[in-house]
Amino acid sequence: MLTPESTVLKKAKSRELTHGVLQLPMMFAGLILLASVGACSKSVEKSEDVRPVRAIVVKNGTADSALELSGEVRPRIESRLGFRVGGKIVSRKVELGTVVKRGQLLMQLDPQDLALAQTQAKAALAAAESNRDLALAEMKRYQELRSKNFVAATVLDSKDVAYKSAQSSYEQALAAYKNQSNQTSYTSLESDVDGVVTSIDAEVGQVVAAGTPVVRVAQAGDMDVVVGIPENKINVIRQMTDINVSMWAQPTKVMTAKLRELSPIADPVTRTYTAKVILPADANDVRLGMTANVSFIARNPNQAIKLPMTALLQNKGSTSVWVVEQGVVKLVPVQIAGAAGEDVLIAAGVASGQTVVTAGVNFLKAGQHVTILAADAAPVNEANTSTTGVAK
Template sequence: MMMPRPLKMAGAALLVTAAAGFGGYIWLGSAKSAASRGEASRTPVPIQAAIPVTAAGVAQGDAPIVVEGLGTVSPLNTATIRTQVQGTLESVDFVEGQEVKRGQVLARIDQRVYEAQVDQADAALARDQASLKNAKANLARTRPLADRGFATQQALDTQNSQVAQGEGTIQLDQAALEAAQTQLSFTTITAPLDGVTGIRRIDPGNIVQPSDPNGLVVLTQLQPIAVIFTLPSTEIPDVQKAIAAGDVAVDAYDASNRRRLDHGSLMLIDNQVDSSTGTVRLKASFPNAARTLWPGAFVNIHLTIAVRKNALTVPLTAVQQGPNGAFVYVIGPDHKVTVHQVVAGQSRAGKVLIEQGLSPNETVVTAGQYRLSAGTTVELVPDSQSRRVQNATTASAGMLP
C-alpha cells in the first residue's frame, strides 16, 4: 500500500532537521574542546621549588692514616712488697695511695733478734782474728829456730797449717757477719721503685714472714705507664713500615672513643700471632703526666702509621650508599646536583678520605640528600635551618612518629 504524498514530504523534513541538529551538536563540542585546549596552552607550567640542603667544600690537605685497637692499661713495673725475714711488724711508714720514691722506708720489723745475730757474728770474728794473730806469732818464732836446727820441720809445718786454718776461719766469720747484717737490713722495708702504694694488707703488731701470699702492699709505677693492645695481623706489615720510617705516634682514648687521654709511642710488636683470633699484641708507652691512664682500664688506641699528603676529605654525612656503591651529590654552578660515584677510604673525626671520584674545591651536599636526584635544583641553607625544613617535610609526609 503506497503512503500518501503529503506524509512522505513531512517525514523527509523531519529527517533533515534531525541531521542538522546532530551536526550542530558535534560542531559545538568540537568548538568547546578547541577552546579548552587553547586555554590550557595559555596556563603557565609550575616551576619546581629548590630543595634546601647544606653543603661543604672538598678539603685538601695532609690526612693521617690511623688504625685502631682495643687495649688494657698495664704498669711498666709493679711489685708486691713482702718481708724477707720473719718478725713482728713494728710500724708502717707509708700512706695508702701515696706516691713514694725508690729507697723510701715503707715498714719496719722488730730488729732485736737480728741485731743479736750481728753481734754474735762480730764477736766470733774478733775471737778468731785473735787466734790467727797468735798463730802467726808462733810461726814467726818457729821459723828461725827451724832454720838453725833447734825446731823440727814438723813443728814448722804445724804452725803454718794453724795460720792457714785461722785465715780460713776469718773468711768464714766475715761471711757470717755479712749475712747477719743483711738479715738485719731486711727488717727495714724500702720501696724498690718509684710508684704509688695501694691498699695496706696488714697492720702493725702482726707477725710477718716471707711466705705470706698477700705481702704488705702492692707498689705500682704509674709514670710512665704502658698499654697492651691488639691489631689484626694483616695490619702488621704497615705498622712495621711505619716503625722503619721513624717513631710511630700512639694516642689513647677513653672507652667511648671520644676523649683523648694521652699521647705516647709504640714500644714493640709481640713475636707471635694469636692463632685463635688472628690478632697480634702491641705495647705502647705513655708519660701519663696527668694520670689519666689507670692500670686495668680499657682504652681505645689510635695508631698513626702514615700521613697522606694532599688528600681529599669530605664530611662523613656527604657520602651515601647506593646500588653501585658510595656516591655523593656535587652542586654545580647552576645550583643543580650531579651524582659522583666515589671510592671512600678511612673515616675519622667526622671526615672521610676520598680516594677517587672528586676534585679539590668541589662542593658536596652534606644534608638533605633524601629528596635529591640528578639534576635537582638546590638552595644552600645553614645546617640548622636545613634540619628544620627536613623535619617539617618528613612530618607532613607522615614519616615521623
C-alpha cells in the same frame, strides 16, 4: 451490572498498582546506594613522601689519614719493690699516692730472727779470731825454738799450717758475719728512687717470701702514653710520622709526641699491640693515670674529599652515597681511598660542590624528594671538618 469476572479483574489491577507504588521508594534507595558505592570506589590520590635528611656540601681538602686511639698516661719506669729476705711485715710507712724520696723507709719486717742470727754470726767470728791469734802465737814461738834448733822443721811446718787454717776460718766467719748483718738490714724496705707510690700489694701482718713485690714506685720524670694498636693497623702505624696527644681533662691543649716503643707481639687478652708514646718534657699538667687521646697522622700532599662514615651505603656489594640534586636524591657509587679519623677519603664518585646525604641513607630510594634540615643548610666555615659542616 458487573459480572464476577469483571470484579476479579478490577481487584487484580488494583493490587498491581499498589505493588508498583510501593516498589518506587525501594528503587530510589537502591540507586542512591549504588551511587555511594561508586563514589567510594574512586581512587584517592596519594601525597608525595618528602623525607627530611641531613646533608653536607663536599669540598676538596687535605688527604691526610689519621688513626685516633685512647691511651693512659703511665710512668716511663715503674719498679716493683720487695724485701730481699722473707719475714712478717710489722709496719707500713706509706700510702697509695705518697711522694717518696730516695732512701725513704717504705715497709719494715720483724727483725727478731735475723738479729739472733747476727748475734750468732758475731760470736762465731769472735771464736775464729781467738783461734787465729792462738795459732799465730804458737807459730812465732816455734819459729824461735827452730832458730835455736830445739825442734824439728816438721813441727814448725805443722804450726804454720795450723795458723793458716785458723786464718781462713776467721775470714770465713768474718764474711758470714757481714752477710748476716746485711740480711738484718734487709728487713727495712727503702725506696731507691724519687717517685710516687702507685700500688701497695701487701699489708701489715702478712708473711712474705724473699723477692715478693709489696710496693710499686713510679720514678719521677719522663712519662709515656700507652695505647693498644689494632692488628689491622700494625703495618701502617710506622708510616704515620706525626703524633699528637691531648688529655681528656684538657682537650684544647695538643702536644707533639714521638713513638718510643711498639711491641712485636700482641697482648694475649686484648689482642692489640702495645705502643708507648713519649710525652714532651714540658708536659707539666699531665698526671699519672690520665686518659689521653692519641692521633697518629700520615701526611699526604694530594687533595681529597672527606665524608663521614654515616654517609656510606652498602648496595649490592658496592659502596654508594646519596647525592641531592634539585631536591631529589640519586644513588652514586664511590671509591674509598682510606680513612681519616672518623671520616673516609673518597677517591672517585663525587665532586666538590655536590650535596651528599649524611644521615638517613637506609630509608631513601632513588628519585625521592627530600628536604635538608635547616641546621645543615646554613653556611659553614670551610675549615670545619665535622659531619654537619663542609667536608674537607
